[in-house]
Amino acid sequence: MGNEGPTKEELEKMSPEQIKEYEEQNCLFCHIVKGKVTSQKVYEDDVCIGILDINPSNPGHVLIIPKKHYTIMPMIKEEEYSKIIITAKKISTAILRAVKAEGINMFIANGQVAGQKSPHTMIHLIPRREGDHITAFDLPKNKIEPEDQDKLRRLIRRKMNELFGIEEKEEKTGTRSPSETNTTKPEPQKNNSPEDKKKADLDRISKIFKG
Amino acid sequence: MACEYCEIIEGKRPAAKVYEDDKVVCILAEKPAAAGHVIVIPKIHKPIFEMLPDDIAAHAFWIANKVSIALFESVKAQGTNIITQNGLPAGQEIPHFSINVIARRQGDGLLFEWLPKKLSQEDMAKVEMQVKQELEKTETTNTMRPATTTEKDQIKGKDSEKQENKEKKEEQEEKDKEESYLIRQLRRMP
Numbered sequence: 001m002g003n004e005g006p007t008k009e010e011l012e013k014m015s016p017e018q019i020k021e022y023e024e025q026n027c028l029f030c031h032i033v034k035g036k037v038t039s040q041k042v043y044e045d046d047v048c049i050g051i052l053d054i055n056p057s058n059p060g061h062v063l064i065i066p067k068k069h070y071t072i073m074p075m076i077k078e079e080e081y082s083k084i085i086i087t088a089k090k091i092s093t094a095i096l097r098a099v100k101a102e103g104i105n106m107f108i109a110n111g112q113v114a115g116q117k118s119p120h121t122m123i124h125l126i127p128r129r130e131g132d133h134i135t136a137f138d139l140p141k142n143k144i145e146p147e148d149q150d151k152l153r154r155l156i157r158r159k160m161n162e163l164f165g166i167e168e169k170e171e172k173t174g175t176r177s178p179s180e181t182n183t184t185k186p187e188p189q190k191n192n193s194p195e196d197k198k199k200a201d202l203d204r205i206s207k208i209f210k211g
Numbered sequence: 212m213a214c215e216y217c218e219i220i221e222g223k224r225p226a227a228k229v230y231e232d233d234k235v236v237c238i239l240a241e242k243p244a245a246a247g248h249v250i251v252i253p254k255i256h257k258p259i260f261e262m263l264p265d266d267i268a269a270h271a272f273w274i275a276n277k278v279s280i281a282l283f284e285s286v287k288a289q290g291t292n293i294i295t296q297n298g299l300p301a302g303q304e305i306p307h308f309s310i311n312v313i314a315r316r317q318g319d320g321l322l323f324e325w326l327p328k329k330l331s332q333e334d335m336a337k338v339e340m341q342v343k344q345e346l347e348k349t350e351t352t353n354t355m356r357p358a359t360t361t362e363k364d365q366i367k368g369k370d371s372e373k374q375e376n377k378e379k380k381e382e383q384e385e386k387d388k389e390e391s392y393l394i395r396q397l398r399r400m401p
């Protein structure tokens with residue numbers, strides 16, 4: 001690859017392995033893992049490293065970085081992921097004692113829209129104390145109608161069952177199935193597949209939470 | 212004082228469950244941050260992450276990953292955040308450790324961002340040393356801690372007062388070894 005990087009055409013022709021290699025060659029955190037870029041390392045084992053964040057939210061803010069290049073957490077296999085989590089627990093305990101913190105937030109961002117800043121996934125461990133003026137982890141609390149909550153519950157539960165190979169009889173509320181239930185706005189019935197209805201429902205429910 | 216999450220686990224309190232196994236239960240948040248906010252709750256009652264047995268901690272986060280995938284695929288999440296609130300100042304309201312998995316979408320109005328603090332090189336070096344020292348201490352005293360027999364029985368739902376008292380005693384012993392300042396904070400919670 002030249003200094004300007006591959007063109008869009010070149011990228012499209014690359015195999016997944018080539019793309020991965022390109023990503024790793026240009027990944028700051030892969031360079032940090034390999035020691036090519038300096039960092040304040042506090043921990044290292046065979047699957048991950050722990051470094052101090054150079055722009056900490058609080059003193060003792062540590063990043064746990066898998067040694068292998070993964071874009072998001074769900075890509076990591078269970079065995080490796082479990083080791084990383086156990087390490088997170090170890091480091092979390094150490095941070096609590098080291099900086100005499102009163103609490104810790106663990107934070108993972110999967111995807112740009114979730115605040116992921118780097119294509120190399122990582123775990124943030126952020127020490128907290130009373131009056132530290134960090135509001136990032138104050139979770140908003142929204143009201144949700146029972147019907148919408150139930151819709152979400154069915155969708156997510158069905159998917160979880162699918163992911164785990166769990167067979168469960170589909171429940172029915174009264175005489176209507178979720179795709180037929182109409183709450184606030186009556187939608188035009190013609191040519192609406194269950195998939196369209198589901199999308200419309202999700203769009204409507206998501207809008208409730210906006211600002 | 213009854214624990215809200217323990218009541219849900221024991222079936223004494225209703226909740227919108229989306230998954231359950233012998234170690235964890237996943238419910239929808241009653242007052243969600245977004246459309247698709249799942250809480251992963253270990254069945255064992257521990258106030259903070261650091262007190263969980265290693266295998267339960269790993270399993271809970273593994274399930275959180277699966278919930279992430281489920282949110283991507285079932286409620287059109289474009290991203291997900293996994294957030295824990297360990298301790299009062301971190302936003303913890305229920306003294307039973309849990310993991311929040313939140314669906315994210317473009318323009319959803321959520322902002323989990325913080326202002327970076329500029330620390331001097333000296334302060335950074337000090338913190339680095341302190342964390343390393345604490346890690347070296349734990350390397351020599353504490354290795355992988357799987358669930359004890361007591362904890363396994365509790366997970367299987369054979370909960371009884373005897374178990375609870377035994378666990379309280381174990382917790383008390385752990386308290387003396389673990390960060391007692393943090394736990395004192397948690398006990399002040401109403």
